[in-house]
Amino acid sequence: MLRIELTTQDLARIRFAPQPAPLVELKLALMMLLRPDSEQVFGRWRRGLRQRLPGTTRPLWDLISAYMGPAFLDPLSTDLATGLDAVRAAPITLVRAGVEQAWARRRGPMPPWLRDLVHGDVTSRERLCLGLNDAFDAAFGATWPQVTAGHKAELARYALDAAERGVVGALATLCPGSRLVDGCWEVDAPYSRHVAAAGRGLVLLPTFHWTGATLVGDNEDQPLLVVYPAGPGTPFLPAALGEDALAPVLGSTRARTLRLLSDPLSTSELAANLAVSPGAASTHAAALREAGLIDTVRDGRAVRHELTALGKLLTNAAGQGDGSQGRGTVTAPATARGPRSPRPVEGAPVSTAEAKLRKGTDALLPHLHPAAHDQAQKP
Known part of the structure; x- marks a missing residue:
């Protein structure tokens, strides 16, 4: 104690x-x-x-x-x-x-x-x-x-x-x-x-x-x-090159929208960062808001979009891969000295970030306007 x-x-x-x-x-x-x-x-x-x-x-x-x-x-x-x-x-x-x-x-x-x-x-x-x-x-x-x-x-x-x-x-x-x-x-x-x-x-x-x-x-x-x-x-978890675990679940544009909103943005700022029209940015924001992932609050004559607690949890848990592309070599973590410093135990591989996200967001997907979501998935 x-x-x-x-x-x-x-x-x-x-x-x-x-x-x-x-x-x-x-x-x-x-x-x-x-x-x-x-x-x-x-x-x-x-x-x-x-x-x-x-x-x-x-x-x-x-x-x-x-x-x-x-x-x-x-x-x-x-x-x-x-x-x-x-x-x-x-x-x-x-x-x-x-x-x-x-x-x-x-x-x-x-x-x-x-x-x-x-x-x-x-x-x-x-x-x-x-x-x-x-x-x-x-x-x-x-x-x-x-x-x-x-x-x-x-x-x-x-x-x-x-x-x-x-x-x-x-x-x-x-x-x-x-x-x-x-x-x-x-x-x-x-x-x-x-x-x-x-x-x-x-x-x-x-x-x-x-x-x-x-x-x-x-x-x-x-x-x-x-x-x-x-x-x-x-x-x-750091991003693996070219991989975004949120994209297969939300669509690439909405996954990027969530990540951009780690800091609150207005609709025009969001549109500029996404390189889309303000109307398209507003549509993506509305879908994420319906899913409970972002909040939209009045800021003078404009509005600002920000992540909810659920949105923050989702982006943090996404992980974007295992980051195995990093530099260097494996060092002393595998050979820690002394009897009081046990080596880490390699367990069974965990499920992929995408699988975890799909399991955790099934209830949210109906709110993401399937037609628009499917369109966002197209190359």
Whole structure:
């Protein structure tokens, strides 16, 4: 059980991270890559990521296991460059503590580059930062906009819950089964930990590539960082070349319309992006609106179209292939060191994105004006 002790002052200082944190998301994604669970959901994502990871990421597996990674690897930042600068500037005492913790349960001697790292070697730290940079590119180069969109949706959901239920009620909805009891936020976890916010407040950060327990970062003189699994429970998958899993279900134009509406657009803006007339854009929008995939709201003398929660879920779950066309070679995920870092288990192949979408959208298709839909499918 995780218990977070909160004062009235802490409740007044709860804030939601304005943007996703690249290195936090990356470290948890790499930990998830090494875990054997959730294979039916994460199996295809794991296989694709292994194919894309270049050899420069090998040093990361000397520090990251399926269940932990040093704190100095994932400073809270809103962009990758700032986060990497923070890794470069991390105090040597923090680096040594993180490395010692990572190797406490591993067998064999520490690799030479890691010994150099704990002694302050600049080249070793740059090697580590290169690995983080290239791992981020492999994991999120094609999907970071989806992570950002998911973060915005989670922020909006939390704000709505806080407005309707109050801060205490909103906290309880973030982690299923959690509750506030006598000034403690109790969260189900496979470990026992008691943390006191002590007036510092909380920063809430959702993550979209981690299905494990809620995690807490406790750095002196800083707010507690609470990282919790969010989103639809499926990883964001990069596009395979020339493949769009939504197109066979909705038609290519409407699939593209959904993807364009990850940011709200007016009818004229949508038409320009689709290279169709405003009337045709309005027809496509109407079909998607009838299916419950988008909303249309008045904006002055114009209207704006935006994805509903169902539309966001559908575009996120589509996946567009396994991303196996990436660069590089399979690295240490297949040979993680130490008894506490089990290798991922290859499970049975999951169904294709198209099949999952067809199953999940059968009830929506009657609303998509079959005649227009059939026309959209023609080359």
